Amino acid sequence: MEVSKRVPMARKEVGSKGEPRQLLANHFGVCLVKPKDDIDGYFYHYDVAMSYEDGNPVEAKGVGRKVLNQVCETYVELRNMSFAYDGEKSLFTLGPLASQRLQYPVVLEDVSSRRVGKNGNPAESPKGGYTKRMRIRHQFRPKTINVDIKYAAKIPLQAIEDALRGRDSEKSQEAVRVLDIILRQHSANQGYLLVRQSFFHDNRRTCTDIGGGVQGCRGFHSSFRVTQGGLSLNMDVTTTMIVKPGPVVDFLLQNQSVQNPNYIDWTKAKRMLKNLRIRANGVEFKISGLSDNTCRNQKFLLRQKGTNGEVQEREITVHDYFTRQKLIGLNYSADMPCINVGKPKRPSYFPIELCEMVSLQRYTKALTNLQRAQLVEKTRQKPQVRRQALEDALRSSRYDDEPMLRSSGITIEPNFVRLVGRVLEPPKLIVGGEKSIIPRNGRWNFNNKKLYEPLMIGRWAIVNFSSRCDTRLLIELIRRCAAAKGMTMSNSLFDKVIEEDGCFIREPPNVRVERMYAKLRTTLPHEKPHFLLCILPEKKNSDIYGPWKKKSLVEEGIVTQCIAPTKINDQYITNVLLKINAKYGGMNSYLSVELCNSIPFVSAVPTLILGMDVSHGSPGRSDVPSIAAVVSSRCWPQISRYRASVRTQSSKVEMIQSLFKPVANTNKDEGIIREVLLDFEITSFKRKPQQIIIFRDGVSESQFNQVLNIELSQIIEACKHLDEKWDPKFTLIIAQKNHHTRFFQANARDQTNVPPGTVIDNTVCHPKNNDFYLCAQAGMIGTTRPTHYHVLHDEIGFSADEVQELVHSLSYTYQRSTTAVSLVAPICYAHLAAAQMAQFMKFDEHSETSSTHGGLTSASAPLVPQLPRLHKQVINSMFFC
Template identity: 30%
Template sequence: MAAQIIEFARRPGFGSYGRATRVRANFFEVTSLPDGSIFHYDATITPDVPPPLNRRVFQQLEAKYGPTALAGARPIYDGRKNIFSSKNFAFGDAYTFEIILPEDDGAPSGKRPPRAFKIRIKKVGEINMDELHKFLNNGGAETSNCLTAYTALDVLIRYKPSLQHETVGRSFYTSAGAMQISGGAEIWQGYYQSARATMRKMMINVDLSATAFYRSGNLVDTVVSIMGCRSPDDLRRGLQERDRATIERAIKNLKIRVIHRGDSPASKRKYKIIKLTSTPATHTRFDIEGTTQDVATYFQEQYRKRLNFPYLPCVVVRKDVFFPMEVCEIIEGQRHIRKLNDRQTADMIKFTCQNPNVRANKIRQGLNILDYRRNEYLQQFGMQVSDEMALVPARILPPPRIEYHPSSRDAIFAPKDGSWNLRDKKVATGATLGSWSVVVFGPETQFPSAAVQAFIRELVVTCQDTGMNIPNRTPPIKHHNPQGNIEEILKQMWLMAGNTAKAHPQLILCVLPNVGIPLYAEIKRVCDTIIGVASQCIQGKHMMAAKKQYCANVCLKMNVKIGGMNSFLSTNQLPFVTERPTILMGADVTHPSASDQSRPSIAGICSSVDAKASQYAAAIRIQEGKSEIIADLSSMIKELLRNFYQSCGRKPDRIIFYRDGVSDGQFAEVLKNEVEAIRGACQGLESQYKPTITFIIVQKRHHTRFFPVDKRDSDRTGNCLPGTVVESDITHPYQFDFYLQSHAGLQGTSRPTHYRVLYDENNFNPDTLQTMSYNLCYLYARCTACLLCAFGLPSCTFSCTWWKLE
């Protein structure tokens, strides 16, 4: 069974439903691939150093031994283990070279000796490019030889930029056009490259990226930026210990050069900041020739330099080696690895949020930097890349017809451009809210009782206008300190809600003073895991305005939280789901940050519980951190299948499993383990229960972007229209995959979703699966927009972005 599962589903054909069009995609065709074999070598460099230094060692090797031991080849190196060459090296299967790497600051060897490295190169094998040609033309399997060829082509297109620019992952970055932000940082424009196997050809996916770097220049200017001051004069009174600690955390481990010894490279020695002194330069003393002297006096006597900022602490680069901040320059090209604060994040969004025309033009500009045509490494391997962005066929699927309560005006309608409003519409099934309470996290001076009551009145009227029933129009209200005991006040409000209505509490409405995460997270933790009651958070600034549109949005969220249904699609819009009992599932695993080794990962699954696929249940588990496989999937599936049976009175005949958050290299492992877990869960409920399963990977973290060719095929932001499908030219040579851009663009360039069908016992044809996946996106209950989050996939952040922008 396992071997059968790992064979991914093949494309059953191509769809025809929808209006045909063409779009530009940020893919560039490889017009000429290497014909002969590519020779693969393994490199081991000792001592172990970071990739940038490894590349310098390899360059030194190439300069010294290129004409001899390397047989005149211009090999390429990934900075870690892999070397690829168009020629067989002359030394045989293995050889160890000794390389002397001089210091790059020109320091005399007597002061700082050059570093010695050993690099052992061992032949791994040869890549037969004929196998790749056969695979691309659907005449052969995707062998390990093909996978190694992808790696070689990736290294080839990135090698020259890695020597010329700062490299992070698959992107390289340039300081040209950098945007300065707070905290001594700046945002650099980056260019992503990846070699992709597509139908009958290899393509290079080129996209924009951005990341923060530390701003180069004088260290004092960086300190001023970190502290949010206008000039160094604002620091003349010296630093409080708290401020000193803040600066030390921000600049620790930064590389600097000193500028007080002259302008020659040998004089501008390089160091790494270890920490800051606890005293200013005027009071930081060190031993010299049997006496002690402060740093400020030493610089005055030794270098005839009177310090401009003696009141600032000194940087420590070695034990008892101190430098005043003003003689230190931050070296360019150091990535800002610390988490960006809210202001920096907002600046990053502003920098990266570019409409499709701007993004497409910047990608084309990036090709001038990449300069594939004059890349001597590509030329040596015989590889050529087109500079024209791919023009690919696409189709635009029509939107489904959405149904609201029959008493609504236009109760059944087709949305335009992926969004609509609730004007004169009532939710399909309005819930009754009788037992609830309101807690305002902030003093009455900030949120007056009259304003709170006015908002509650507007909210109640709006909810009733949209079809909810709220017999208790005056819930108990209480103000509370947001820094106080959150759990205690929520328990009190739960009791007040129940006592007032003489019924089990249904919901606690929470007014928040800001958009900070800690308070929101604590409210959800307490309500969801301790009290067991629904919570609805709103921002205080929106409450003070009490706009009807905002109240309508809140109403949508409240209605589904207490058992209502906002809208649905008629049965003929989802024939595959409605003609036979079918359960839809969406799953993801959320991981802690890479630096956090203690926290677990969280696995979540949502599944439909009704024939209309409009209501969903959830199952959540914690598991070992960083593991992508859902560990307790079998019991979660059993739980959700029981929910479906209790709601519908039928066991589902078919399971459609949308799986998020899986990278290409994890497909086989996830498929094998999780399909077996789903089957095991079904048979654990009943030995003969064997529903048919379709397992689909949903990828959103990729670099594919589409740009409309015809203006009539674009929305108001210049993005492709919702429903745009691309299933050829840039897709897999023969596996069943397609791109679907289902949502309307709000700002920037929209990202299509990549669907990869790995396993399909339901024998979908492309039109059925594409239409079903698109139509389901219109069932997102929390706002009136077509969104991928119809499945409640935990890692999909588009809904969060939408909600913040409303």
């Protein structure tokens, strides 16, 4: 019998616990007045196809709007037509076009160049080779593009009224999508950079330098949302990274942190510059690469007409062409490669000093740790500043002047939506000596208190890769702080600091790690240490980290803690000890309700809690596998102790592929869930979980059905495979941080963030689905970003208050810190486990490796390399903590 498709569950009720609090949300109410009389009450949807004369489709990115604008300028019947175009294949109008199918040929300058020079005349560029040079006069020849506009459907404006009443239907979703496309069209007409529903303008006041030739460009997000309170416009301040405009050489100097062009690594430069856009001689081009030779030596065949009218050919260098033929002086680029803006087989070169980076060009490479820190530091805004910025953005956007919005009768309220939130009481924590702590403002400390389960570490040593760390002071502080927290760091067996020999610091990281372990064995030949404290070089993102963790956790089975101390004090060491104790098997604190077995549903019945996340490689690295991490609770009825299972999978695939993994022609299952269930049985009095609560991070609303019908189904299959008679209940909760709803205190004089524990499940939440926002953390810097939780499936039967309090409590079980965290601890641990295991492999070399275990079945796709299995002595530890 076919199993019916699961859909997100509907909301049964709203919560009532907590102190009511008047709040504002960055949503603006939408009203619908009577549309203009000449409007027939429908949005008309048309499919748009563009092709060249030879029938090949136009695929160059960003060309669609340029072509459609040309159509409207050329043909009278479209000249005064208001439309919304998504930039690709969909066009929307208010009222029908003249015919259900319209075909227009338009003449457009070569789509490879974005702008033309003075008087509309593009500049020439030198080509390599005979046939390439012949193309110079034709490169900018206008091209004919055929535009085919075909009627697809019509969407009633009545659907917007449904959205205004808080009704979410397929038609209302289509109508809201049209409204969002209208906003995009409005911003495109004003010259904004469009990034989905976020818009950025070229304005020096909105750009801030974050180093490496990269700027953070502040803009605003703007989208319509169907909520319990009706249709609203959600606006938020947002930032994207752009390439710093200016000379290409200046960008490379900053990007590679060098002072002199002679020190530029041109191999790195080639990777960095590929597909970026430059301006040369007044024309924009996309970079395809760099020349193999320097400007002084790079040659091409120049064809010119002689005095007798005959075409003459001679070889000339790019340098001589520009200095002698074009009379353009070159000051410093003669011995640098040229910028290639042509095709691989038809190169087209410019000296690098004639090239400038164009403005508003997105930077999509991964940021360094320093750049991330700079971005956070320079773009954060206090709540009151953010409120003012949003009010200014709404005012300056002038949506009331947008023709299609105005014609369809839509108006936007100028004030923030008001709502009532609730502030939940923080959970009571139990620490050493059964002492209780009640967190204040989402924080607590261990001053004059001991850890709940402090451990004695009998054999430990320090390995030191840093030449600047005073290890004597460090050892003294560790022992003193450990004693104060109830931990024992014994010095009876080992009191050793193994220093790296200075002559090896320029060796590759893996070589340095092997040498350090060889020295460790020589220094401590008879007994292996239980724990190693590793002092990394001064920089936090040290290359030593990955090889050291892999060697320790995979091959040696030793618990290890890495530090890169700049300031060593009691607070720093205490924070380090919290991580060490949790990794080594101890517990720093518990929830009081956890120890009293009084968590609704969870304490009464064996319950497994899972945190699941998928981590992807940096943008543009499709060759890097994604990493799926599943952390699972242990030792029920505890909910604060976890282990992790981490696997690689196909690049950029969001659904976890290894939850249930039957082996062909056997009765075996090598999936993550079987591993998790067997561990739960071992640590929970040989009882299977009767309830499984799943927290899933990193998925968008469009992927909810996949999580419900693919991942949850795999988990259920894994359970049935283990025991056919076993039928646990499931609750599935999605956590989202990547959204644009923010909350503010309603009192204008109160410029602080909303207090920790603030929960909202009304007004701006989904009109039908079971969702809520929670600000568990104390927002000390900038404006608090709430976590948006969606309860997609609940067989256990939590009430609204019970599920909200469970989520809130799990934000206080994170063993690494003494603050409530913004996401439930299981998801935070899944992030950490995936990030740490990612350091184990050199993914940039993986395409040359292969694996018969877990590889892709497609013959054309590369095999996905497997992560090494952790040593049996650490596999069940909180190594990721």
